[in-house]
Amino acid sequence: xxxxxxxxxxxxxxxxxxxxxxxxxxxxxxxxxxxxxxxxxxxxxxxxxxxxxxxxxxxxxxxxxxxxxxxxxxxxxxxxxxxxxxxxxxxxxxxxxxxxxxxxxxxxxxxxxxxxxxxxxxxxxxxxxxxxxxxxxxxxxxxxxxxxxxxxxxxxxxxxxxxxxxxxxxxxxxxxxxxxxxxxxxxxxxxxxxxxxxxxxxxxxxxxxxxxxxxxxxxxxxxxxxxxxxxxxxxxxxxxxxxxxxxxxxxxxxxxxxxxxxxxxxxxxxxxxxxxxxxxxxxxxxxxxxxxxxxxxxxxxxxxxxxxxxxxxxxxxxxxxxxxxxxxxxxx
Amino acid sequence: xxxxxxxxxxxxxxxxxxxxxxxxxxxxxxxxxxxxxxxxxxxxxxxxxxxxxxxxxxxxxxxxxxxxxxxxxxxxxxxxxxxxxxxxxxxxxxxxxxxxxxxxxxxxxxxxxxxxxxxxxxxxxxxxxxxxxxxxxxxxxxxxxxxxxxxxxxxxxxxxxxxxxxxxxxxxxxxxxxxxxxxxxxxxxxxxxxxxxxxxxxxxxxxxxxxxxxxxxxxxxxxxxxxxxxxxxxxxxxxxxxxxxxxxxxxxxxxxxxxxxxxxxxxxxxxxxxxxxxxxxxxxxxxxxxxxxxxxxxxxxxxxxxxxxxxxxxxxxxxxxxxxxxxxxxxx
Numbered sequence: 001x002x003x004x005x006x007x008x009x010x011x012x013x014x015x016x017x018x019x020x021x022x023x024x025x026x027x028x029x030x031x032x033x034x035x036x037x038x039x040x041x042x043x044x045x046x047x048x049x050x051x052x053x054x055x056x057x058x059x060x061x062x063x064x065x066x067x068x069x070x071x072x073x074x075x076x077x078x079x080x081x082x083x084x085x086x087x088x089x090x091x092x093x094x095x096x097x098x099x100x101x102x103x104x105x106x107x108x109x110x111x112x113x114x115x116x117x118x119x120x121x122x123x124x125x126x127x128x129x130x131x132x133x134x135x136x137x138x139x140x141x142x143x144x145x146x147x148x149x150x151x152x153x154x155x156x157x158x159x160x161x162x163x164x165x166x167x168x169x170x171x172x173x174x175x176x177x178x179x180x181x182x183x184x185x186x187x188x189x190x191x192x193x194x195x196x197x198x199x200x201x202x203x204x205x206x207x208x209x210x211x212x213x214x215x216x217x218x219x220x221x222x223x224x225x226x227x228x229x230x231x232x233x234x235x236x237x238x239x240x241x242x243x244x245x246x247x248x249x250x251x252x253x254x255x256x257x258x259x260x261x262x263x264x265x266x267x268x269x270x271x272x273x274x275x276x277x278x279x280x281x282x283x284x285x286x287x288x289x290x291x292x293x294x295x296x297x298x299x300x301x302x303x304x305x306x307x308x309x310x311x312x313x314x315x316x317x318x319x320x321x322x323x324x325x326x327x328x329x330x331x332x
Numbered sequence: 333x334x335x336x337x338x339x340x341x342x343x344x345x346x347x348x349x350x351x352x353x354x355x356x357x358x359x360x361x362x363x364x365x366x367x368x369x370x371x372x373x374x375x376x377x378x379x380x381x382x383x384x385x386x387x388x389x390x391x392x393x394x395x396x397x398x399x400x401x402x403x404x405x406x407x408x409x410x411x412x413x414x415x416x417x418x419x420x421x422x423x424x425x426x427x428x429x430x431x432x433x434x435x436x437x438x439x440x441x442x443x444x445x446x447x448x449x450x451x452x453x454x455x456x457x458x459x460x461x462x463x464x465x466x467x468x469x470x471x472x473x474x475x476x477x478x479x480x481x482x483x484x485x486x487x488x489x490x491x492x493x494x495x496x497x498x499x500x501x502x503x504x505x506x507x508x509x510x511x512x513x514x515x516x517x518x519x520x521x522x523x524x525x526x527x528x529x530x531x532x533x534x535x536x537x538x539x540x541x542x543x544x545x546x547x548x549x550x551x552x553x554x555x556x557x558x559x560x561x562x563x564x565x566x567x568x569x570x571x572x573x574x575x576x577x578x579x580x581x582x583x584x585x586x587x588x589x590x591x592x593x594x595x596x597x598x599x600x601x602x603x604x605x606x607x608x609x610x611x612x613x614x615x616x617x618x619x620x621x622x623x624x625x626x627x628x629x630x631x632x633x634x635x636x637x638x639x640x641x642x643x644x645x646x647x648x649x650x651x652x653x654x655x656x657x658x659x660x661x662x663x664x
Contacts (some may be wrong), residue, residue: 049649056646137651195559196528215487224556225526275644282643285654286636290622293662311614312607314388317381319469322617330625 051148054248065178073102083120181214205240373448397510404443415452513546538573
């Protein structure tokens with residue numbers, strides 16, 4: 001049905017309705033972005049470009065954590081806090097992984113039940129694209145559309161399984177990591193490096209008998225984070241505990257993010273980081289498209305495969321193999 | 333002088349002398365690898381390919397730490413321990429950064445004074461190449477030559493300033509991070525993520541009044557590392573203290589590395605990791621060469637620059653800019 005609509009609405013109509021904050025059309029536009037039909041792609045590109053000047057005014061927040069950490073519950077409470085202040089919030093659920101984990105983000109019909117009914121909130125999965133790069137592009141474009149539609153806070157939600165975080169880190173201003181207390185960190189499956197990307201860590205489910213464990217975890221992580229060199233922003237990540245059911249730590253999280261934003265704006269990192277992210281977007285896409293060109297040649301693709309085998313057998317020098325691929329491709 | 337020799341020696345002579353462990357010729361061959369003269373590059377490529385089957389039998393150890401941490405002193409003590417066991421050890425100093433930091437690795441004439449005179453030791457800077465990728469390639473090839481020359485332990489030394497570690501990480505079996513106690517970790521300039529790459533951490537200069545601070549640091553880092561998910565190898569990084577002047581912790585470091593090697597060999601990660609590293613070498617070089625092709629076109633280069641400016645001004649969609657570059661380059 002979206003397809004039909006996307007074909008019925010003109011570029012100008014799409015643009016006008018989105019700028020008017022029409023979330024039905026916004027949803028259709030995001031579907032258009034995700035479409036793989038050549039004619040859709042053309043319109044989608046033009047639409048995103050047309051709305052680009054109206055984008056950039058939101059706070060982009062990445063939220064990650066392994067399944068079971070309570071992401072949905074946290075985001076629901078967090079979102080309600082913001083909509084109660086008449087702030088427009090969009091939640092884009094990114095999931096580049098298999099339909100299996102996709103279920104963990106999108107399957108549960110009851111997730112963010114209240115928020116999804118909130119007129120100030122817009123919730124949308126954007127888990128498309130076969131490659132992380134593809135997912136990132138779609139999400140970047142969805143962010144632009146949401147910002148053009150007047151959303152002031154955009155949450156990019158992803159499952160903390162180690163593959164999508166680095167991608168999401170490059171899409172957002174503030175990266176929030178949700179962790180469980182106690183369980184033993186290995187069990188949480190937080191991959192190395194992810195904690196170091198965090199601007200803030202929230203220990204969830206800090207209620208009932210969990211409170212003491214949560215406080216211990218807070219101390220542990222704060223200490224661990226303290227051991228690392230400060231990030232490029234100069235910001236020192238903070239750890240707080242939260243209980244969504246007791247609605248505790250939610251306001252503190254928002255305060256932490258506001259503190260970060262004013263900090264990063266005052267030292268001009270906020271702007272610099274966004275510029276850097278756009279340059280990364282540009283160069284990543286360049287690499288991606290170059291690589292696609294290679295793979296479009298069936299011969300080259302086969303040759304790469306056979307070289308990979310030879311390389312594993314230590315039968316050919318990897319750099320030499322690469323040179324031969326390039327020479328064959330460019331007919332040198 | 334090396335050039336002349338490299339022109340005088342035939343490929344067969346180079347190969348035979350290196351296989352005979354002739355370190356003079358080995359040094360000349362590494363110079364040949366680093367040469368930018370087209371005819372040298374051809375011979376160098378053939379030589380490395382010829383010796384490839386004779387490579388791979390060493391333990392490759394990456395050692396990093398900020399200037400002042402005592403790398404040279406540590407490596408000298410560590411190297412002497414190994415040569416005393418009649419083990420042949422090669423030290424390749426990687427420094428992709430400016431001549432300024434290069435000085436910190438290569439300038440000091442007195443560094444590794446004893447080791448450099450040791451018949452079982454071979455010390456060689458390989459800091460060439462304008463790009464990290466270039467440096468990595470030269471180093472990978474130098475490793476192959478050293479292994480063909482019969483060196484059993486190869487140390488890749490780099491300055492812990494955050495740029496070269498990730499590259500070196502992909503060249504070695506075991507990554508050792510040297511840190512100073514006390515000073516305050518921020519002051520050590522250890523970039524985020526580097527500690528998480530380490531298979532082992534050595535707190536240096538643990539002597540005199542530093543001992544208690546060193547022990548405290550050891551406890552702190554061991555605890556911090558414990559918070560992270562185990563690495564792909566399944567190995568849990570260990571932290572030890574060391575005093576090169578009191579020759580303490582040197583033997584323990586070697587034991588730690590031997591423990592790692594038998595651990596990684598028993599679960600087959602050692603082999604898998606090397607295969608993975610060669611595939612990364614292959615694909616990195618592919619990307620690198622593809623990108624070179626782009627930059628060889630003056631028009632494309634200028635267009636990329638102007639797009640970068642427009643992107644920073646939020647005047648063009650990064651993905652669209654990339655598409656235009658590709659279309660122009662391939663004349664689509």
